Amino acid sequence: MKLETIDYRSDNCAEQFVKSLHETGFGVLSHHPIEQSLVETIYKQWYEFFNSDNKDDFLFKPETQDGFFPASISETAKGHSVKDIKEYYHVYPWGRIPEELKRNILKYYESTNALAAELLSWIEKYSPADVAKHYSIPLSQMIENSQKTLLRVLHYPPLQGDEELGAIRAAAHEDINLITILPAANEPGLQVKTKTDEWIDVPSDFGNLIINIGDMLQEASQGYFPSTSHRVINPQGADKTKSRISLPLFLHPNPEVVLSDKYTADSYLMERLRELGVI
Ligand SMILES: O=C(O)CCC(=O)C(=O)O
Ligand SMILES: [Fe+2]
Numbered sequence: 001m002k003l004e005t006i007d008y009r010s011d012n013c014a015e016q017f018v019k020s021l022h023e024t025g026f027g028v029l030s031h032h033p034i035e036q037s038l039v040e041t042i043y044k045q046w047y048e049f050f051n052s053d054n055k056d057d058f059l060f061k062p063e064t065q066d067g068f069f070p071a072s073i074s075e076t077a078k079g080h081s082v083k084d085i086k087e088y089y090h091v092y093p094w095g096r097i098p099e100e101l102k103r104n105i106l107k108y109y110e111s112t113n114a115l116a117a118e119l120l121s122w123i124e125k126y127s128p129a130d131v132a133k134h135y136s137i138p139l140s141q142m143i144e145n146s147q148k149t150l151l152r153v154l155h156y157p158p159l160q161g162d163e164e165l166g167a168i169r170a171a172a173h174e175d176i177n178l179i180t181i182l183p184a185a186n187e188p189g190l191q192v193k194t195k196t197d198e199w200i201d202v203p204s205d206f207g208n209l210i211i212n213i214g215d216m217l218q219e220a221s222q223g224y225f226p227s228t229s230h231r232v233i234n235p236q237g238a239d240k241t242k243s244r245i246s247l248p249l250f251l252h253p254n255p256e257v258v259l260s261d262k263y264t265a266d267s268y269l270m271e272r273l274r275e276l277g278v279i
Contacts, residue, residue: 001194005203008032017119018126021213025228026192026202029209034112036207039183042104042153043245049101050087050155050243058089058096066095071157077171078276084170085163085234091151109151112181112249116143119179119211120251123225131224136258139220142178142265148252150177156189156244159234169244170232175214176272177250184208185246187239193229202230214250216268220259 005028006016013029020027049055060067069075071087091097091105120139124132143149156169169189182190184204191199192212202210218227235242253259255266263271273279 001196001198001200003028003192003200003203005030005205005208014122015126017211018123021123021211021225024192024194025213025226026230027211028203029211030205030207032209033115034108034183034209038104038108038111039247042108042247043186045101045104046089046153047155047243047245049089049098050157050245054098055087055089058098060090064092064095066090066092075276077173080171082164082167082171085159085167086154086156086169088155089153091153092147092149094147105151105153108247109149109249112151113143113149113251116140116179116181116249116251119181123179123217127221127224131221134222134260135220139178139217142253142257143251144254146252146254148255148265148269150250150252152248152250154244154246154248156187156232156246158243159240168231168234170230172229172231174227174229175212175248175250176216176269177214177252178216178220179251180212180214180248181251182210182212182246182248184210185244187235187242187244189232189235189244190246191231191233193231199231199233215272216253216259216265219263219268222260 003026006013008029008031017027055068058068060069068089074083074086076083117140124139184206188204190202192202213225213227215227217225253265257265
């Protein structure tokens with residue numbers, strides 16, 4: 001299996017993109033409307049932030065989950081026992097954001113949310129009728145003005161050689177939300193698991209946009225769109241000294257949105273967070 005990069009400007013882009021999501025759980029877009037210079041500026045600004053002491057003034061609040069999560073308390077993926085080698089910052093428009101970083105990151109949050117609504121309308125349009133009939137409301141409407149959509153700025157620090165045995169930058173996991181939009185990071189490492197259990201690289205040419213299905217859309221589509229496992233592997237050789245910055249936007253429906261006979265977005269999220277032990 002190989003992930004094809006799809007040109008956003010091509011005539012059959014929407015159909016090809018949704019086909020890729022159905023077959024692999026991932027879709028990769030080039031020539032999309034997200035401004036690459038904005039992404040580059042954000043990577044630069046946040047790299048400086050992660051390398052400053054300023055981050056300690058923005059330590060996350062357990063009740064609201066906005067702010068800085070240091071490596072010492074960072075995530076352990078479901079089913080794993082070793083922590084990931086990463087630190088990150090949770091950006092919500094209603095949350096705390098360092099003043100000098102606000103303008104660019106909120107601009108990114110907004111423009112990527114707008115693109116997400118378009119991508120969800122493509123997904124709806126190219127869902128088979130017997131799948132689409134179960135969507136409780138249009139998919140793009142599920143995320144409208146959602147306060148739950150989370151922009152995570154991730155910093156994977158250079159490897160020091162003293163990392164815990166078996167630790168990797170991000171252990172294999174699935175995302176909980178509806179879809180995730182992720183610009184290619186400044187360094188490689190992202191891999192996706194195929195149906196035959198092989199790990200393949202996600203084409204991460206700088207400028208690509210990577211979209212993946214999360215568990216909530218898998219639930220709402222009764223498995224038609226698979227939430228596939230992905231991970232970020234450690235760099236080798238000289239690349240060990242390099243930081244990696246990435247910027248996933250996790251699109252979350254409004255809490256009251258009905259996903260399936262079993263779950264609303266809120267009950268689904270609560271069940272997953274309880275499993276992860278973070279609430
Ligand atoms: O850093 C990446 O490229 C992917 C991060 C990711 O999968 C996640 O935070 O859920
Ligand atoms: Fe992920």
